[in-house]
Each structure stands twice: as structure tokens, then as C-alpha cells.
Amino acid sequence: EAQVTQNPRYLITVTGKKLTVTCSQNMNHEYMSWYRQDPGLGLRQIYYSMNVEVTDKGDVPEGYKVSRKEKRNFPLILESPSPNQTSLYFCASSYIQRDKDEQFFGPGTRLTVL
Amino acid sequence: GQSLEQPSEVTAVEGAIVQINCTYQTSGFYGLSWYQQHDGGAPTFLSYNALDGLEETGRFSSFLSRSDSYGYLLLQELQMKDSASYFCAVRSFTSGTYKYIFGTGTRLKVLA
Numbered sequence: 551e552a553q554v555t556q557n558p559r560y561l562i563t564v565t566g567k568k569l570t571v572t573c574s575q576n577m578n579h580e581y582m583s584w585y586r587q588d589p590g591l592g593l594r595q596i597y598y599s600m601n602v603e604v605t606d607k608g609d610v611p612e613g614y615k616v617s618r619k620e621k622r623n624f625p626l627i628l629e630s631p632s633p634n635q636t637s638l639y640f641c642a643s644s645y646i647q648r649d650k651d652e653q654f655f656g657p658g659t660r661l662t663v664l
Numbered sequence: 665g666q667s668l669e670q671p672s673e674v675t676a677v678e679g680a681i682v683q684i685n686c687t688y689q690t691s692g693f694y695g696l697s698w699y700q701q702h703d704g705g706a707p708t709f710l711s712y713n714a715l716d717g718l719e720e721t722g723r724f725s726s727f728l729s730r731s732d733s734y735g736y737l738l739l740q741e742l743q744m745k746d747s748a749s750y751f752c753a754v755r756s757f758t759s760g761t762y763k764y765i766f767g768t769g770t771r772l773k774v775l776a
Binding site (some may be wrong): 583585590592593594595598606609642646648649650651652653656657658 | 712753763767
């Protein structure tokens, strides 16, 4: 089954404790992206990757890191989480095509930073 | 800056037609997408317009006018299961990369 998986689905942590949210896709997509979703703000792009070893900042990259060592995986790293990073996080992937643009989203990770 | 505007909430009755508008201000505009998100779920893709005009997919249609920086999603024959949030999203292309900006979402309530 074609899908994007994220782990963990739920996480409660404390300020300053490093964490990683994993993301994996099995569709051989070139493009992968991380979003955070907060009430009233929609989805905001944190980081994205056009291909292996190529990553770029989105609109809200502060406090986050990513890596793309393999095509299928795109982990999100919070080196020192703070309460303002409490949010719902989505990973997404897609092909890079001129005339089509369908992003496939993972199920989401609800993060609470105390 | 870059921004998208869409209504925060729309209410309609079952069987009706509803239109959700989206206006955008972005540089490097490449295309406009629409996503549906049910409460507690992930966004799912509905439609994409790169060129001016109407794209039809079953009960859903999407329209784009690049000259007006405007698009809309049209939902016909509304069903209760269409109650969800709908997001427009701009794909922009600058400096050789694609980026995405999402609107803040329109909550659609379908009444029986």
C-alpha cells in the first residue's frame, strides 16, 4: 500500500530534550516536506527536500533540523524543544511534476512540549 | 509578503452547491492546489490547477485565474461527509526549488 508513515503519532516531552520524528514514504517520491499545523494558522512548511542530500528551509524553520540521507526517509529533529513547538506535525511527499501536484500526507504527529 | 486568503467558515445544506474562494499574493506562482481535511485526519489532495480554467473531478471542480490571483473550489451535490476543512495551497517556484504556502482553511458545515 502506498503510504507515508510517521512515528511517533503522539509525544509528550519536556523542554530541551532532543527528539526525532521519523517520516518514511514507499512511493519513490523525490519531494518531501514537513509542516506544522496550529489552530487558525493552517499548515506552515518547516523544511523541504527536492531530493537526497538536498534540503531547504520553509517558512518556519527555526528550532528544527532535517536530513535526507535516503530517498524514502526524511526525519525531523528538534535539538532543544520549547513549548512554542507544541503542534501537530505532518510529513508529506510527492513527485516533482510540472502539470500535477499531489502531496501525500502522513497521519500526523501530535507533539506537546512541557 | 506571501499570503493566501480564504473564508474561515461556510455552511450549506445537503444537496446544495458551495464555492470556496481563495485569493493569493505570492512570488513565483506555479499552481494552486486544494486539500480536504476531516477532524483528526490528515489533509488529502482534491485538485490542482496550473493553468487558467476549470478542472473537474467528480462532484468537485477547481478554477484558477492567474491574472486575478484567484481560484475557487466548487463542491456540488453536497453530502454530510463533505463536512471538513478545505485548504488552498500555492506551489511557488523560486531559485530552482518548489515551496508551498497553505491558506488558513475554510471549515465547511453541511446541514441535513
